[in-house]
Amino acid sequence: MFKHRAGVSHRTTLAVALAASAASALFASAAAHAALGAPYASIAADQAQLRASIKVTALAGYTVHALTLPSGTVVREYVAANGLVFAVAWNGPSQPNFNTVLGSYFADLKSAASTERGGRNRLDLERADLVIQSGGHMRAFFGRAYLVGAVPGGVSPDALR
Amino acid sequence: MNVLRWTVIGLSGLALAACGGGKGAFSGSGNTIAGAGANVATAVVSAGPGGDINTLFTSVKICAPGSTTNCQTIDNIEIDTGSSGLRILASALTANLPIQTDSSSNSIAECAQFAGGTYSWGPIALADLTISGESAANLPVQVIGDASFATVPADCAGTGTPEDTVAAFGANGILGIGTTAADCGSACAESAANGFYYTCSTATDCTAAAIETSAQVQNPVTYFATDNNGVIIELPSVAAGGAVSVTGALVFGIDTASNNSQSATAKVLDVATTTGFLTVALGGMDYAESFLDTGSNGYYFNDSSNAALVQCTDQNAAGFYCPTSTLNFSATVCANNVDGNCTGVNQSLVTFSIGNADTLFAGNASYTALPTLGGTFSNATSVDLGLPFFFGRNVYEVFEGHSTAAGTGPYVAF
Numbered sequence: 001m002f003k004h005r006a007g008v009s010h011r012t013t014l015a016v017a018l019a020a021s022a023a024s025a026l027f028a029s030a031a032a033h034a035a036l037g038a039p040y041a042s043i044a045a046d047q048a049q050l051r052a053s054i055k056v057t058a059l060a061g062y063t064v065h066a067l068t069l070p071s072g073t074v075v076r077e078y079v080a081a082n083g084l085v086f087a088v089a090w091n092g093p094s095q096p097n098f099n100t101v102l103g104s105y106f107a108d109l110k111s112a113a114s115t116e117r118g119g120r121n122r123l124d125l126e127r128a129d130l131v132i133q134s135g136g137h138m139r140a141f142f143g144r145a146y147l148v149g150a151v152p153g154g155v156s157p158d159a160l161r
Numbered sequence: 162m163n164v165l166r167w168t169v170i171g172l173s174g175l176a177l178a179a180c181g182g183g184k185g186a187f188s189g190s191g192n193t194i195a196g197a198g199a200n201v202a203t204a205v206v207s208a209g210p211g212g213d214i215n216t217l218f219t220s221v222k223i224c225a226p227g228s229t230t231n232c233q234t235i236d237n238i239e240i241d242t243g244s245s246g247l248r249i250l251a252s253a254l255t256a257n258l259p260i261q262t263d264s265s266s267n268s269i270a271e272c273a274q275f276a277g278g279t280y281s282w283g284p285i286a287l288a289d290l291t292i293s294g295e296s297a298a299n300l301p302v303q304v305i306g307d308a309s310f311a312t313v314p315a316d317c318a319g320t321g322t323p324e325d326t327v328a329a330f331g332a333n334g335i336l337g338i339g340t341t342a343a344d345c346g347s348a349c350a351e352s353a354a355n356g357f358y359y360t361c362s363t364a365t366d367c368t369a370a371a372i373e374t375s376a377q378v379q380n381p382v383t384y385f386a387t388d389n390n391g392v393i394i395e396l397p398s399v400a401a402g403g404a405v406s407v408t409g410a411l412v413f414g415i416d417t418a419s420n421n422s423q424s425a426t427a428k429v430l431d432v433a434t435t436t437g438f439l440t441v442a443l444g445g446m447d448y449a450e451s452f453l454d455t456g457s458n459g460y461y462f463n464d465s466s467n468a469a470l471v472q473c474t475d476q477n478a479a480g481f482y483c484p485t486s487t488l489n490f491s492a493t494v495c496a497n498n499v500d501g502n503c504t505g506v507n508q509s510l511v512t513f514s515i516g517n518a519d520t521l522f523a524g525n526a527s528y529t530a531l532p533t534l535g536g537t538f539s540n541a542t543s544v545d546l547g548l549p550f551f552f553g554r555n556v557y558e559v560f561e562g563h564s565t566a567a568g569t570g571p572y573v574a575f
Binding site: 069094097100106112113117118122124125135137161 | 213214216243244245273274275276277278279280315316318319320321322324329330331337339341344345346348349352353354355356357435436437438450452454456457458459461472477478479480481536537538541542543545547
């Protein structure tokens, strides 16, 4: 019996809320340590939680907060002008704590990981509102997650890694 | 156990005639596959306990260190060139293995992470391992899903979905034979918060800890007395539509015996020491974080230059490719260099085909080998040449710190 991927419901309500820039209520509801989809202030909580050093780079339309973990893994959190963390990317010798960096979207990663037939060495969740992709192998992991509707205009998903 | 049976279904014209590759060697349609030998383990693509596709299995014998009676043979062990070390599901384990401890007599445990968003938690044990005629004594191995280590640290549980049962793991265990000796290496020896290793004062009280490289889970082949410099994966070609099962060989050692000489036409392709990455040039792009991996069940890559390479639209095949007709690709696999390109390095041209995953999945339900299965990949800098790449070719993999007549590891060749 092959492993079948379970059906997933699209979180169109989230995309609509973000598109309408009416996300303040969403910000407030996000857990303090939840990065993806949470306000900029959550990065400091992530930094403490992950015991990471941080480097900030400003780019056109967004900033990148690169957290270097003690393991050597680097987590990059992408913050839009409105203060929202709209993407997270990572690479390094171990996976980051996704419960910390993906926040409420950690459940989506776990669901996809347990149902996709791509095996244990690769994950590719692509929904209308959310993309989570992970690959590599032991000693060399990489991946990214982003909220499709929250990516600033003119920013290519290819830049989010 | 020592008689290789050829069970490729759907492969026309499979020749069983012995040819010049050595005693007992057989030829598929192109590559020569080693027959039985002390350094040869049977490698089979089958459904395994999880009903998986394109997954390669073998069997191993383990004993408690020094024992000849506290032993067991375990089948359905996945062969994975993408990791290092032997891991066994606790539910498949009947032999009683001692837990490895640190200098303070604390048990050592591990959070083994896999790239697909899963983890396997459990203690490190010591075992004597035998595969075919090769043996590794006092080998650190991981026991996954040990009921007495039921409390998973939060930082481990945060790395994904647990795979701690045979059904979830899709195997009774995994034999990691990647190019590195230790599974984590210096990253886990230098920092306590390395993500992988823990020490436990009790089985339910584990704390992140730095573990010296030699005490980490080890690639078993590097423990063998001989034939320890690398491995060869030898699988026959498979008909494009698929096969019920495929039988080939996992050969230990390269240029160490009469049956494991590296082919003169197989170019040495150096891989990065820590990551195992090399470069693949495909569709006008250089993908510098690419790799060969028996533990990946398809060709995973992106090619924006080919508009016909479209994703499947139904949930059953999400993330896989569903072109309207089978597409042929050519790529150049290049040795790793600092620039991440193919300039001035050894390289080998390869071709492969991507079929329609919907059609492949809807075909013969008993097929476990699907040589044209492919899907998207997360990283714009990587091509993952999974198990289908290994069909019909012998792939040499030489470990870090070892060498052959052809070169110094870590490298791959085919």
